[in-house]
Amino acid sequence: MKPKSIIVLGAGISGLATASLVAKAGHHVTLIEGSSWIGGKSKRIIVDGQRMDTGPALVTFLGVWEEFIRRYDLLGNQNKKAIEIAPITFEPLSEVGEYFYKGEKCLLPVEKGNKWYEPWVRFEKIHGKLGKEITTLLTNTSISLKAIPAGNKLISNYGIRFTTKRYLNGLKWLPEGLKEIISIHTLNAGVGPEKTLALFATIPAVMATQQVRVPVGGVNEIPLTLEKLARYAGVEIVMNEKAIAISKNKVTTEVREYQADIIISSLDAKVTQRLLGKTTNETNRKMSCSGVAIYAVLDEDLPINTKTHSVIMPEDPAAMHTALGKNQLPKESMVFVNYYQAGHIYPNNKSTVAVLITAPADGKHYSIESDFAKAELERVSKVMGLPKNIKEYFGAFEVLDPEYFSGWGATGGALYGEARKIWQSGPLHTPKHSSFLRPWLWRVGASTHPGGGIPAVLGGSLIATKKLLRHLGK
Numbered sequence: 001m002k003p004k005s006i007i008v009l010g011a012g013i014s015g016l017a018t019a020s021l022v023a024k025a026g027h028h029v030t031l032i033e034g035s036s037w038i039g040g041k042s043k044r045i046i047v048d049g050q051r052m053d054t055g056p057a058l059v060t061f062l063g064v065w066e067e068f069i070r071r072y073d074l075l076g077n078q079n080k081k082a083i084e085i086a087p088i089t090f091e092p093l094s095e096v097g098e099y100f101y102k103g104e105k106c107l108l109p110v111e112k113g114n115k116w117y118e119p120w121v122r123f124e125k126i127h128g129k130l131g132k133e134i135t136t137l138l139t140n141t142s143i144s145l146k147a148i149p150a151g152n153k154l155i156s157n158y159g160i161r162f163t164t165k166r167y168l169n170g171l172k173w174l175p176e177g178l179k180e181i182i183s184i185h186t187l188n189a190g191v192g193p194e195k196t197l198a199l200f201a202t203i204p205a206v207m208a209t210q211q212v213r214v215p216v217g218g219v220n221e222i223p224l225t226l227e228k229l230a231r232y233a234g235v236e237i238v239m240n241e242k243a244i245a246i247s248k249n250k251v252t253t254e255v256r257e258y259q260a261d262i263i264i265s266s267l268d269a270k271v272t273q274r275l276l277g278k279t280t281n282e283t284n285r286k287m288s289c290s291g292v293a294i295y296a297v298l299d300e301d302l303p304i305n306t307k308t309h310s311v312i313m314p315e316d317p318a319a320m321h322t323a324l325g326k327n328q329l330p331k332e333s334m335v336f337v338n339y340y341q342a343g344h345i346y347p348n349n350k351s352t353v354a355v356l357i358t359a360p361a362d363g364k365h366y367s368i369e370s371d372f373a374k375a376e377l378e379r380v381s382k383v384m385g386l387p388k389n390i391k392e393y394f395g396a397f398e399v400l401d402p403e404y405f406s407g408w409g410a411t412g413g414a415l416y417g418e419a420r421k422i423w424q425s426g427p428l429h430t431p432k433h434s435s436f437l438r439p440w441l442w443r444v445g446a447s448t449h450p451g452g453g454i455p456a457v458l459g460g461s462l463i464a465t466k467k468l469l470r471h472l473g474k
């Protein structure tokens with residue numbers, strides 16, 4: 001195969017993964033990143049000398065990462081294996097999280113002695129074992145010989161109950177509270193349970209069965225590992241150069257012009273369209289959710305029984321989804337509280353907490369004194385049974401808000417871009433990585449693959465790269 005010159009736009013997880021694979025296969029790859037950091041949504045910050053990795057907090061479907069490493073090692077003829085170039089260790093957490101809903105609380109998997117234990121065990125028995133099938137779908141195009149039986153096996157569980165909401169409503173034996181706790185995970189696609197496929201009901205059970213993981217050192221170790229693999233494969237990484245236009249065989253950045261046989265964009269779909277010179281209609285677009293994320297170093301540890309990950313649900317999840325769907329502030333939202341004691345995961349000597357408040361993709365600036373954040377921090381403190389407002393534990397902190405996320409991502413700071421059609425909400429459809437009209441332009445990342453999250457964007461990169469390498473080989 002004659003090596004081609006390829007430009008990848010964006011050094012988030014999908015851009016780095018794609019660049020590594022394509023370069024490993026022997027092509028000349030330049031990766032262009034507009035900002036000053038590696039990782040895109042996964043960004044490492046240092047606050048008061050303590051490390052905190054912002055953006056993604058949990059790694060699920062580890063099999064997708066393992067498949068990426070397997071394919072990386074198979075490509076090319078360099079000697080070193082990925083594990084020698086950039087070792088990474090994933091630490092399993094003992095629970096997915098502790099969930100608080102309407103005065104009830106439970107762990108996932110639900111702990112013995114909890115009133116929801118029996119129904120949870122029944123639910124997990126049906127769904128927890130389907131991780132292999134979902135991983136197959138995440139890493140293979142849905143019309144492939146491997147994916148079809150995996151898809152059929154999954155679909156046979158749901159029958160005609162097409163959406164997460166309808167499927168769970170049909171399980172009369174599942175308590176309402178537990179249904180809501182399972183449903184809240186559709187926010188991993190940035191939308192409500194009536195807008196996602198039934199498959200999303202399976203995901204929390206798989207997460208509980210397979211355990212969720214965090215890389216030792218923090219989630220940003222994933223893009224940093226990918227960066228090392230990319231550089232080893234020969235990728236040239238150009239930082240701080242925003243692409244401002246793309247056309248056939250040409251990328252124009254704020255600094256210069258690049259020629260390439262193939263351009264691969266890992267940028268939001270609408271951002272890519274604008275780079276192509278197309279006008280995009282920004283009114284009446286349904287976006288996925290955004291977030292107000294507070295990263296704080298603690299002056300005092302949280303109470304001893306606080307779990308690593310807590311999920312504080314709104315009293316009325318449907319009202320929250322409706323408000324987010326209209327791009328309005330919900331009365332109460334869904335909040336993650338990620339608590340790392342000094343020395344756990346991060347090499348820190350002080351404990352830290354990340355409070356991630358789900359917010360509409362309104363592109364606005366929020367501080368912890370904004371009415372919305374203030375009310376949610378108060379509610380979270382009360383629901384978790386903290387002796388005082390969580391704010392009073394904070395020392396130095398930083399806030400990332402929809403304004404920050406919109407600075408280099410989707411409109412309004414939507415974490416998963418535009419809300420998709422329901423059949424695009426899971427790995428059961430074939431995303432468009434390239435088109436007949438523009439065979440020189442390929443797309444990877446959250447802009448093409450359903451939902452979002454590390455497994456979805458990594459899996460999307462695997463699928464797209466396989467197709468691209470086949471195309472270049474012809």
Ligand SMILES: Cc1cc2nc3c(=O)[nH]c(=O)nc-3n(C[C@H](O)[C@H](O)[C@H](O)COP(=O)(O)OP(=O)(O)OC[C@H]3O[C@@H](n4cnc5c(N)ncnc54)[C@H](O)[C@@H]3O)c2cc1C
Nearest residue numbers: 010012013014034040041055056057058243445446453454
């Ligand atoms: C708060 C939060 C919590 C999350 N929690 C989880 C979680 O727990 N688990 C999980 O699996 N996933 C989680 N996710 C989702 C996960 O982070 C994303 O799905 C994933 O990181 C997306 O990677 P990407 O490469 O597709 O996109 P991005 O990370 O958005 O990368 C795109 C890159 O393109 C660059 N760029 C943009 N415009 C230009 C331009 N014009 N020129 C050059 N470069 C440009 C950007 O700077 C960026 O580096 C979370 C996300 C957020 C924000």
